[in-house]
Amino acid sequence: MSNVLLEVCCGSADDVIEAWKGGANRVELNSNLFQGGLTPTAGCLEVVKEVVDIPVMTMLRPRGGGFCYTDVEFKTILKDAKILLNHGSDGLVFGFLHEDGTVDIERTRAAVEAAEGKPTVFHRALDVTPDWKRALESLIKLGVTRVLTSGQASDVFFALETIRDMIQFAGDAIEILPGAGITLENVSRVVEITGTKQVHLARHKSMPDPSVNNNRSIYFGGALYPPEDRYDVTDGAYIAAVCGKLR
Numbered sequence: 001m002s003n004v005l006l007e008v009c010c011g012s013a014d015d016v017i018e019a020w021k022g023g024a025n026r027v028e029l030n031s032n033l034f035q036g037g038l039t040p041t042a043g044c045l046e047v048v049k050e051v052v053d054i055p056v057m058t059m060l061r062p063r064g065g066g067f068c069y070t071d072v073e074f075k076t077i078l079k080d081a082k083i084l085l086n087h088g089s090d091g092l093v094f095g096f097l098h099e100d101g102t103v104d105i106e107r108t109r110a111a112v113e114a115a116e117g118k119p120t121v122f123h124r125a126l127d128v129t130p131d132w133k134r135a136l137e138s139l140i141k142l143g144v145t146r147v148l149t150s151g152q153a154s155d156v157f158f159a160l161e162t163i164r165d166m167i168q169f170a171g172d173a174i175e176i177l178p179g180a181g182i183t184l185e186n187v188s189r190v191v192e193i194t195g196t197k198q199v200h201l202a203r204h205k206s207m208p209d210p211s212v213n214n215n216r217s218i219y220f221g222g223a224l225y226p227p228e229d230r231y232d233v234t235d236g237a238y239i240a241a242v243c244g245k246l247r
Contacts, residue, residue, distance in 0.1 A: 004191055004246040007057075007177065008239060009037065009202035013047045015234040020052040022239030023247075028057045028093055028121075028148075033202070034226075035064035037123075039080050042087045055090040057121060060111065067097040067125040074107060081114040091118045091145070095125025102129060103138045112143050119145040124180070127152045132162075136170060146175030148200055155181030160193040167195055184242050191246075199246070203239060204232035 007026040008019035011033035019027050029045060030037030038061050048056055060077045062069070069077065074096075081092055092115045096104035103122075112120050122139050126149050129135040139147060149166065151159025156178045167176045179200030182190055187199060212228045 004196070005198035006239070006243055006246055007179075007198060007200045008234065009033070009179070009200060010234060011037070012233070013044045013051075015204075016048045016056065017051055018234040018236040019239050020054055022234070022236035023243035024054060024239055026055045026057065027052075028059065028200070030059040030061075032064075033232075037061060038063065039077075040084075042083050045084060045087045045089060049088040055119075056088070057091045057093050057119070058084045058089040059123075060084075060092055060094040061123075066128075067095045068099050068104070069096070069107075078110065078114055081111065085114075085116065085118065089118070091115065091120060093121040093123050093148070095123045097125050097129070100130070102131075103135050105138060105142065108139070108142050108144070121145060121177070122147045124148050124150060132166065133169060136166065136174060140170070140173045144174060146177050148177045148179050150180035151178070156190055157181055157186055160190065163190075163194045163196065184238065184245065187242055187245055201242065203235045203242075205235040205238075206230045207233050 005025045007028060008024040010016045010019055010027050011030050016027050016029055029040045029048065031040045032038040037059050039059055045058060060081055062073045062076050092111060094111045096107040098104050122144050126132060126135055126147050132152060150156050151162035153159035156163065163178050170176050177198050177200050178190060178194060178196050182199050182201040190199060208230050210229055
């Protein structure tokens with residue numbers, strides 16, 4: 001369990017700073033974690049880079065839903081990549097699929113080239129590909145640094161053997177980063193069974209925001225009505241506890 005790297009999934013500058021204070025080794029910066037993580041703003045990244053001294057990977061995802069993008073969306077992704085790199089991003093996170101769920105080779109190649117030598121991550125789009133071995137082979141050939149995966153299950157803990165197989169299959173050619181459902185209670189088991197040297201998780205606590213309480217009949221979202229008198233921020237104490245198990 002010694003020297004296992006902890007990456008924390010973050011949805012705001014406060015998230016990143018709390019994760020860093022808790023001892024995280026690396027963060028993945030997004031916006032809108034409710035939809036699985038979308039592209040963060042350059043301003044958010046700038047604020048983060050003024051404070052933390054750990055690598056900040058930035059998500060490239062212009063919308064929720066799947067990973068087969070329109071030409072306009074992909075053009076936006078490449079523009080965002082350039083902007084984020086110019087504002088201090090330490091690497092790019094992305095995933096591109098065809099309608100049949102196979103890896104979009106050309107768009108992935110373009111994103112790797114856009115990174116200009118910085119680390120690249122193919123995110124959990126891998127988990128909906130029809131053949132993970134073929135997908136990994138493609139990503140290795142393209143020079144992707146690592147993949148974030150739940151082992152093609154809803155939760156890492158349901159796919160520990162698959163993740164172990166992925167790590168063995170990948171060897172030194174590409175990094176395998178397990179994520180989804182990892183907790184303080186199961187992280188030791190995940191590391192023990194898979195042999196991974198890095199894990200990815202998110203943990204938030206609720207913070208109050210009473211500014212909307214004068215009129216609780218008003219909602220600012222869409223069809224779903226989550227509470228608007230509170231928001232989530234990374235639980236730094238929980239991150240520190242996980243780090244204590246990994247070091």
